[in-house]
Amino acid sequence: MAELTMVQAINLALEQEMEKDDSVHVLGQDVGVDGGVFRVTDGLLKKFGEDRVMDTPLAESAIVGMSVGMAIAGLKPVCELQFSGFSYFAFHQLEGQAARMRWRTRGRYNVPMVCRMPYGGGVRALEHHSESREAYYAHTPGLKMVIPSGPRNARALLVSAMRDPDPVIFFEGKAIYRAFKEEVPDEEETIPLGESQIAREGDDLTIITYGAMTHRTLEAAEKLAEEDGIEAEVIDLLSISPLDDEKLSESVRKTGRVVIVHEAHRSFGPGAEIIARINEKSFYYLEAPIQRVTGYDVITPYFAREQDYIPDVARIVTGARQAMAD
Amino acid sequence: MAELTMVQAINLALEQEMEKDDSVHVLGQDVGVDGGVFRVTDGLLKKFGEDRVMDTPLAESAIVGMSVGMAIAGLKPVCELQFSGFSYFAFHQLEGQAARMRWRTRGRYNVPMVCRMPYGGGVRALEHHSESREAYYAHTPGLKMVIPSGPRNARALLVSAMRDPDPVIFFEGKAIYRAFKEEVPDEEETIPLGESQIAREGDDLTIITYGAMTHRTLEAAEKLAEEDGIEAEVIDLLSISPLDDEKLSESVRKTGRVVIVHEAHRSFGPGAEIIARINEKSFYYLEAPIQRVTGYDVITPYFAREQDYIPDVARIVTGARQAMAD
């Protein structure tokens, strides 16, 4: 048991799985000698050698396409795209090859690969380094879309993702890479993909969120309890696709009021699907319109104004009060 | 005034605009000598020459990237991607360059380009030829996403798109390219982007749809009137982004019951955002859960089973009855 940052926890997951399973390979730009631009793969090259920790040329489509080929032929590639904002260079490979190979061959080939990428704002980075476009991948049949919210669940989810027989898109919130530490057990832990967690229990209101936003949401929930006496239940989705409909329904039916919080752009974003699911499954339990507290439908602004784009505690509180007031 | 198919109507829009405006260029694979694989650009090469009707090499990213450059420098490119299923090869150019250039330069450069592509099923085509992934583009800030439903509005919308100072993604339903003809006036017509049309008036139920699905929806509406005495209002969106919130609200507040019909995959699809908007703007008017009649969350099946994937009249009727019964 050690206190680890999320970067360290992900590193641990990779290291332990590579030790256990020879077929796991890590590949991407700067993942070897440099240990990754965020140091997530630090030390792996030394331990596992360059055949298994592969510094690739600068070409996202080939990184993903090569991973798909490796996965078909019996390896378990974990590829890193340096920022999710560059994954669109490989979009055709992700939607056209990774997501379809099992289906196209009626199960003859499957693609057990993980495509890791940092997402989201908060580290004073450049354009294209702060986006949160998980909806693209969640809308793509054949892909799973996972976003941990902290060291411990990041480790457990990544282990599950590496063992999953199908391609998993794995977003890592840059803002929480090193923001805090958590106890992470040495022994292996997994969390089934598709299962969310109740991050805080409450009866008055359901706040649904994930990734880096989970922490601001929890803060907001405390504030609501203190200042308004509102006890919010906070659901940390962990998987954006598949969505954990069951846990969502349960909570919504209990509280009747819902807020959704995400960094992603509002329109056609993850919040929309969550609203649609609740509409379908729990319409008659709803007492007020569901509130979306999200990024705006603008290009994610450069870092000086990024925090005005990303939902903050106050905006979440405002959204929650609105949901209660209606 | 002539009776035209949608292919002919789009061709007319291109021809008239190219005549009027020297800066309009058409480019893409096979758009010149061959007149486009669907013959949409037929005759243009002969009339305007190869400088303005450009057969390009086989590279989607360069087609879009080159168009962006042309647009920046004063031309008005209308590029064709052969099928929307291949647009992901250019996804980084669309989201990263076309959509961002105005914003990135604070308006110094704008990108008046149209990116046309056939979408959707129904023509017995191969894999990747039948998708309906407009949600990807609708979720992307800086892009407009337009889908006509027939010859006359296709022509009018394309003229608007070509004159729009910003990039427009223009989906053309293959299934309705030649399915029927409509009177299309010789004189210019335009429809403002972002404006939907009431395709059928009714007081009992609102059915929201667009593109090729509009016709099946209208058929379903007739059937509902005949068999159930239900008068459905059918809204043909025309623009997926921006959505015409006003017209949606008006209708929903009148009927209180809603069905959404689209070919796109269900989860994280356009229907989700429409539900979210209605939730936000007209929650208290809703009398029952909104029904989604959509494509499933599977790879669009090959053509032998495609019609089981695409919503048909009976499925729409079932969805409508459900919306009325709840």
Added chain:
Amino acid sequence: MPRKKIKLEHSIEYLSILDEKGKPDKDLDPKIDKDTLLRMHRTMLLSRRFDEYQLRWQKQGRIGTFAPAKGQEASQVGSIAAVEDDDWMVPSFRETSVALWRGTPMSGLLLFNAGYNEGGEIPEGQNDLPISIPVASQITEAVGIAYAMKMQKKDRLVVSYFGDGATSEGDFHEALNFAQVFNTPNIFICQNNQWAISVPREQQTESRTLAQKALSYGMPGIQVDGNDPLAVYTATREAAERARKGDGPTLIECVTYRLSVHTTADDPGKYRDEEEEEKWEEWDPIPRFQQYLKDRRILRKKDIDSLEEEIDDEVKSAWDEVEEQIESLGDPLVMFDHLFEERPAYLEEQRQTMKQYREDKNG
């Protein structure tokens, strides 16, 4: 001195062995054994006849659109015959002759062309990827597979196919660069059939050859007469030897011609001259190869006649087979299979909806 020519790693060669009349260059003849030669010939002929039947069936609406291999049989068979049966094969979408060589049943191809996903199933034991429709989309996969072979210390290489048009796509470039950097056992077969739908080779790129694109990666590249199965075989064999020795990938440009339509949705009359087609008809790889086989007394006129009959029966019975298969196929609910190993709840729900809907409709 300060302005000097740079020496490249490789030079680009052109190779042909059979002349237009089917006479071989004696020194270069790869001396393929008789059985292999006959199997090559049979596959080429079968592919040709199968294309012809399929064109008819497509007109009759029995199958949907497809891409005939006519004219490219030598490029396809010459290359695939030069590697082992358990090497990997990664097609594009026009490799009928290759598929037949590998053992894919015609009924499978027909099923695919009739619009059934089940047609994409690769027979167990055959190390082939399925057809991928987007141009150049699985060249990177071929590199990944080759890398896996290397890691697993299997003596297997990967042959992958694509067209002249595909060389313009970014993925072609990225894949070949990766292959050379990771020194993978790949053979890249570019079937330059002179056309990418309506775009002629000369408009696709300004490089004199496609083979020279290998220089961009420090990779050996060679251009061969793609209508000469012996030349294609020889070049592939050499590439395979290099690959197996651990000397990395090769790009082979087969200069050939698409003698038929692009797909059945296409009308070449819109963009190319009949004269050009006629010129290339004279270079048809099948008669040329037959002449060579006859001259070597491996094949007689009457062998060809009886082979033609045999093939005719085979193709026709493939149709009967596929008709039966179609009848025995599951209902459309199968579209919910094989998305993931385990079907998640939301998909099962959708499946149930469809099931219910079909039951309501049918009864």
Added chain:
Amino acid sequence: MPRKKIKLEHSIEYLSILDEKGKPDKDLDPKIDKDTLLRMHRTMLLSRRFDEYQLRWQKQGRIGTFAPAKGQEASQVGSIAAVEDDDWMVPSFRETSVALWRGTPMSGLLLFNAGYNEGGEIPEGQNDLPISIPVASQITEAVGIAYAMKMQKKDRLVVSYFGDGATSEGDFHEALNFAQVFNTPNIFICQNNQWAISVPREQQTESRTLAQKALSYGMPGIQVDGNDPLAVYTATREAAERARKGDGPTLIECVTYRLSVHTTADDPGKYRDEEEEEKWEEWDPIPRFQQYLKDRRILRKKDIDSLEEEIDDEVKSAWDEVEEQIESLGDPLVMFDHLFEERPAYLEEQRQTMKQYREDKNG
């Protein structure tokens, strides 16, 4: 005869003019006029000092991460000085020297690096695209602009910049192919600075030079000493002449070195030897160029001293300027501007929400 070598359209040359001591090859010296030489020198020095100050300011948290041009000043200034002021310029993300040559105020660059979108504004009249962070992402745009120039019959060409790593991206390949096919007036400047973050040039691709990648497109390509402004200038000049004559694009590989960090988020100590850095320090383009200028008696030691002082003041006052600018900038609501020419209703709604929210918070 049937196995023969193919002749390529072009051969690849290497060009250098200044030797390591700054002595020119007399025959090759492009004889640039004195004013231009001095402007080149000033820009290189300004760029160097500006980088140094920015590194400091970044450490102090005044600006965010950025990519220093240190070591590449000759590649950048040598090339941009060889074209006209109203030619187009398409940068990647490390072209500080180019931006300064073109007239971009340092305050604008600082504003950008301080995280303000307004810093991306291109001064009116300057035909430059803004920085684009994704590698290789606007090479295709450069081709589109060049095509537009050709169509509009303007005698303007387009110089675009990218690194060694960028040559691995598909977009590099697609763009160069399009440029040659459409015969556009493009000059592609590849700044081979030996590293793509931690990946050395030799692992990026196996081709001996990057210049030879031009052969893939039938395009002229040349490799030059990128730390020699005269060689870069000469090669660019030749390319510009070809482009203006309608003879199409050129690829120029400038062999140079990134003397500093990749960006301020990077630690080269993790992946490269100090020895290598020291070796390249000796080839620093600035002292070499200064020696040449001194030898030609265009520049004296004391001119350099006073120039250094001038530059120091200039850079410092740029910071004062940008501080003022930042204060005068609008509030974050500006993020809703410039998405579209007209703001659609849904965006205006979101803007109002933000406005309301800010008012509530502040008052």
